[in-house]
Amino acid sequence: MPHTSPGFRPDPAALAAAPLLAGLDPPALHDVAAAGHTTRLAKDATLFEQGAPATALHLVLHGRLKVLQTTSEGQQTVLRFAGPNEPAGVLALLGPGQAYPATVVAVVDSVLLSWEGAALRGVVERHPAIMANAMRAMSGRTQDVHARLREIGTERVERRLAMTLLRLMRQAGVREPDGTVRIDFPLARQDLAEMVGTTLPTASRILSAWEAQGILAEAGRRQVLVRDPHALVRIAEG
Amino acid sequence: MPHTSPGFRPDPAALAAAPLLAGLDPPALHDVAAAGHTTRLAKDATLFEQGAPATALHLVLHGRLKVLQTTSEGQQTVLRFAGPNEPAGVLALLGPGQAYPATVVAVVDSVLLSWEGAALRGVVERHPAIMANAMRAMSGRTQDVHARLREIGTERVERRLAMTLLRLMRQAGVREPDGTVRIDFPLARQDLAEMVGTTLPTASRILSAWEAQGILAEAGRRQVLVRDPHALVRIAEG
């Protein structure tokens, strides 16, 4: 249940950090910010559902979104997580008639900047760089997925899990006072298993072993704390 | 070793069938055709290598290209095949400084229409619809890869192989006089194995079993002949 707050105005200057809006000058950013509206999304709330018409483009300001696909039999795959300054729903840029290929839910309370309908079309028209930026984002994502496709087909679970953790650290790692690195959003074993293309028990076993070896630290549920990143690199590289 | 033949002029009208050039009127197609040059690529010749700077955009006129990724240890993954009216190297649209994320080789003698450098930039500038079309192509590809990622993580080899064959039939299937459907380019067991994320022996075993059951017909090497597509559908759907 997304909730729109017309009162909230994001800081246009902060938007400059978003790759989607790269190359826009301050007045342009101001225009873009004014054309959008803020969406507040509570933890576990769904932004849009796979198969629904792609009407809105979103930019994460705060929080974290989970992008996933579901099969007809209910099996899920986590495609990626999107954090601050990352877009969701770029497909909407291609105009109406497109269907969202994935479901997006918030894993923590999140705030987004959203554009839809005429406002969206106006923004892209006035600032065509956005289209190229979106394409760049998509291209990067495609490459990422290609890499994962290769991994999943050629590497075993342990290695893939190490690579996935390293990627998540780069994307959302924060240094704790004691030197460990925390992945700063709730990440269940099940999520990790789905990202890696394995089952929960297998993922859990490997992570337990790593805790025993001191590579990971005990954290609560849905939490991951990496104590020895270098060990993960060694595992990832075989 | 691509070979350019400035003498050859493709038929602008035929280009209308390419999704990359959708929405362009005849004069525009003429302009686009004139700006490009024809590239002839012999079987097994490489169009461009993974990691090389993305300088050219290509459109397949005749033939078939194989798009693949190679790991540092030499393991390969076949990402897709591109046939007539499909583009290769769309990344070049994003301007110089990009590196091709995959290697592209011809699996049969092929003819491409290619744009590079200033000509490429001019064409996109004069016909901005191409950029949106390229994005659409990329979006479709991303969805395809996402679907494969889900399959490879959740389905077993037999099912994945059936789905892959069905996809290839849709993409490059031709009806033979005897009613079977031939995938109309050389496709080694090894290629199939790489597309499916398995090993050659496993793929070979499954295909042999299908031949024994009459689902496939004996074809020469690097050839696939489907006798009973419906059986594949049944396997794919479990």
Added chain:
DNA sequence: CGATTAATTGAGTTATGTCAAAGACCGTGG
């Protein structure tokens, strides 16, 4: 503190990978 959801762990099974050798096909050159 009880109820609920997440995580761990065990035991048994099997799909799939690995290693290896033999067989079939095809283009090439004598």
Added chain:
DNA sequence: CCACGGTCTTTGACATAACTCAATTAATCG
């Protein structure tokens, strides 16, 4: 035209990573 050599493909035997099913323990929230 046939024989040769290099690919590609098939097939076997074996090892094992990973899945499945299932029960237990641990965390978190109301």
